[in-house]
Amino acid sequence: MNLNLISIKARIRSPWEAIDLGFVMARQWWKPVFLSWFIPSFSLFLILSIIFYQYSWVAYTVVWWLKPLWDRGPLYVASRRLFGEKVSVREVLFKLPSLYKTDWLLWLTIRRFSITRSFMMPLTVLEQLKGPERAARQAVLDRQHSSAPSWLTIASIHFEIIILFGGLMFAFMMTPETSDINLIDFFENQNFVYLLLYNITTYLSMAIVAPFYVLAGFSLYVSRRISLEAWDIEIRFRHLASSLNRSSRSVANTLLLLLICVCSPFSVPSHLEAAELSSNDNTATYKTVDISESSPEKTSEAMMAKTQIIEILNGDKFHQLKMVSGWRLKDAAETSDETPDWINDVINVIKDLINSLEWLANFFIHISPFIEYIIWGSVITLIVFVALYYRRTIHRFVQQTKTQSPRKSAPTAMFGLDLRQESLPDDIPASVRRLWEEENQREAVGLLYRALLSTLIHQHGFSFSDGNTEGECASIVRQRGIEQLSHYMQRITRCWQQLAYGHLLPEFKQVDSLCDEWELLFSHE
Numbered sequence: 001m002n003l004n005l006i007s008i009k010a011r012i013r014s015p016w017e018a019i020d021l022g023f024v025m026a027r028q029w030w031k032p033v034f035l036s037w038f039i040p041s042f043s044l045f046l047i048l049s050i051i052f053y054q055y056s057w058v059a060y061t062v063v064w065w066l067k068p069l070w071d072r073g074p075l076y077v078a079s080r081r082l083f084g085e086k087v088s089v090r091e092v093l094f095k096l097p098s099l100y101k102t103d104w105l106l107w108l109t110i111r112r113f114s115i116t117r118s119f120m121m122p123l124t125v126l127e128q129l130k131g132p133e134r135a136a137r138q139a140v141l142d143r144q145h146s147s148a149p150s151w152l153t154i155a156s157i158h159f160e161i162i163i164l165f166g167g168l169m170f171a172f173m174m175t176p177e178t179s180d181i182n183l184i185d186f187f188e189n190q191n192f193v194y195l196l197l198y199n200i201t202t203y204l205s206m207a208i209v210a211p212f213y214v215l216a217g218f219s220l221y222v223s224r225r226i227s228l229e230a231w232d233i234e235i236r237f238r239h240l241a242s243s244l245n246r247s248s249r250s251v252a253n254t255l256l257l258l259l260i261c262v263c264s265p266f267s268v269p270s271h272l273e274a275a276e277l278s279s280n281d282n283t284a285t286y287k288t289v290d291i292s293e294s295s296p297e298k299t300s301e302a303m304m305a306k307t308q309i310i311e312i313l314n315g316d317k318f319h320q321l322k323m324v325s326g327w328r329l330k331d332a333a334e335t336s337d338e339t340p341d342w343i344n345d346v347i348n349v350i351k352d353l354i355n356s357l358e359w360l361a362n363f364f365i366h367i368s369p370f371i372e373y374i375i376w377g378s379v380i381t382l383i384v385f386v387a388l389y390y391r392r393t394i395h396r397f398v399q400q401t402k403t404q405s406p407r408k409s410a411p412t413a414m415f416g417l418d419l420r421q422e423s424l425p426d427d428i429p430a431s432v433r434r435l436w437e438e439e440n441q442r443e444a445v446g447l448l449y450r451a452l453l454s455t456l457i458h459q460h461g462f463s464f465s466d467g468n469t470e471g472e473c474a475s476i477v478r479q480r481g482i483e484q485l486s487h488y489m490q491r492i493t494r495c496w497q498q499l500a501y502g503h504l505l506p507e508f509k510q511v512d513s514l515c516d517e518w519e520l521l522f523s524h525e
Contacts, residue, residue: 006083013223015148022219026074026212029081033211036073036092041066045203049196056195060202067210068107068117072099072125074214079126082222099125110389116142118217119149132392141224149220156213163205168198411457411464414473415500417450421458424451428522429515441505448514449496452489455522460485470497488517 008021026033041063048059063070073092076099080087103124114120120138123129129137367374387394412420425431428451435444456462456477464473474493478486492514498504 007081008222010226012227015220015223018219018223019148019152019216021223022216023212025078025081025219026215029077029215030211032077032081032087032089032092033074033215034207035089036077036096037070037210037214038207039089039093040073040096041070041207042203045199049199053192056199060199060206063203064206065108065112067206068112068121069100069104071118071121071210071214072096072102074211075121075125075218078215078218079122102128103130115153116149116217118152118214119220121214122218122221140228141221149217152213152216152220156209159209160205163208164201167201167205171197414450414453414464414468415470417446417453419450419454419457421454424454429518432511432515436508436511442499444511445496445499445506448511448518449492452492452518456489485521488514488521 008025013021044066045059045063048062049056052058073096076095077087077092107124111117111120119141123134123137123141127137412418424447428448432444432448435441435447453464453473457464462476462480464476468476470493474486474489477489480486495506495510495514499506
């Protein structure tokens with residue numbers, strides 16, 4: 001992705017402005033965008049219309065359901081054209097199979113009715129994201145652009161309906177009254193020709209709206225990425241870097257021109273010669289500008305030209321009248337009381353359609369005893385579906401809210417020291433002093449430290465784990481808020497670390513002081 005080749009102005013846009021930009025891109029690149037959607041979809045539509053000619057609804061229903069696949073062709077074209085890459089229709093058609101197979105099952109099932117389909121499709125087609133990565137990316141994109149894609153989908157659906165019924169009503173209105181063709185039979189008799197006309201009109205309404213819908217969603221996606229990744233700032237910095245390189249070259253050329261002007265022996269009294277530097281080939285071209293006063297001959301020529309302009313403006317060519325015809329609303333006085341026949345026919349068709357729906361009312365009357373079971377079944381099915389789809393999120397929530405076990409098993413050894421209570425002597429200070437007198441200084445300090453850890457675990461309820469360091473154990477004691485105990489823990493920890501890791505033997509006075517303080521803290525227990 002080379003941002004220097006981007007074909008739009010990279011700046012922060014509002015969602016509605018981004019949608020307008022998508023419509024402009026669809027008009028600008030209409031040929032490859034439209035054909036990449038039309039060719040595969042119309043091929044399938046034609047095949048299904050021939051195979052299921054007795055069931056006219058199959059063709060356009062299948063094409064409508066596969067819209068998430070057809071939309072990928074225009075999206076691929078727009079992503080390449082946006083950065084200046086020319087993509088032919090033939091190249092897109094060869095690329096379509098690989099585009100269609102990417103995450104196709106989810107887009108035709110769970111995501112089929114996504115109301116932000118055009119906005120989220122680039123995550124699958126362009127970024128190739130799946131699973132948690134796609135969900136995280138979607139959450140970021142939805143943060144500010146959640147409503148605009150939804151309204152884009154709703155508006156596109158209405159445009160399709162307007163084009164469909166507008167085309168049918170136009171054909172109905174343009175049918176001569178003297179003709180034997182009666183399009184009302186389309187609703188009543190379900191003639192094959194009329195059904196074929198309805199199918200084709202339905203397909204064309206989808207094919208016309210789809211490229212604009214896809215590229216508007218793509219434009220929303222690009223606009224969101226510009227605001228998130230600061231494309232505009234990056235492009236500006238690149239332009240500044242390139243302009244600095246060009247300015248260094250133009251400074252050299254300017255100095256060369258000044259040197260030529262100074263060294264030139266000719267003078268220009270009535271004309272000013274200016275040098276213009278070309279930014280493409282860095283060559284100097286000269287323009288001569290006349291700065292002398294206007295002569296009387298030139299003044300008379302200007303007056304003659306002004307007179308000719310006035311004559312032309314007063315001529316008949318600028319005062320022509322044209323008759324323009326067009327549609328307009330009739331005045332109330334011009335309208336007659338007679339209602340056109342085609343309006344009466346439409347009203348009769350609507351009445352017949354309402355009467356034909358009586359079977360639907362009878363159907364609901366017959367199934368009314370089972371409606372409660374149907375509703376409960378639908379609710380249960382929905383709950384199961386939501387539980388399966390969001391099972392990872394529910395599992396994480398349960399793990400976070402799960403009550404912790406009341407207490408972990410106390411470690412029996414830490415730092416190579418035995419913390420079992422039965423391994424400790426009854427009188428800790430006396431045993432430490434005796435070991436010191438026997439010149440077992442390391443065992444004396446170790447006994448004092450492991451006795452402290454064992455007492456804190458079993459008698460004061462501190463929770464240490466095998467992976468804690470000496471510093472972490474001291475921090476856990478400090479968090480309890482008992483200042484005297486925390487200070488004592490820090491002193492013994494420092495003494496033990498200096499002996500165990502630094503091989504620095506403490507003085508007996510220091511160890512004796514720790515023994516005295518032990519008796520003050522734990523003698524009553």
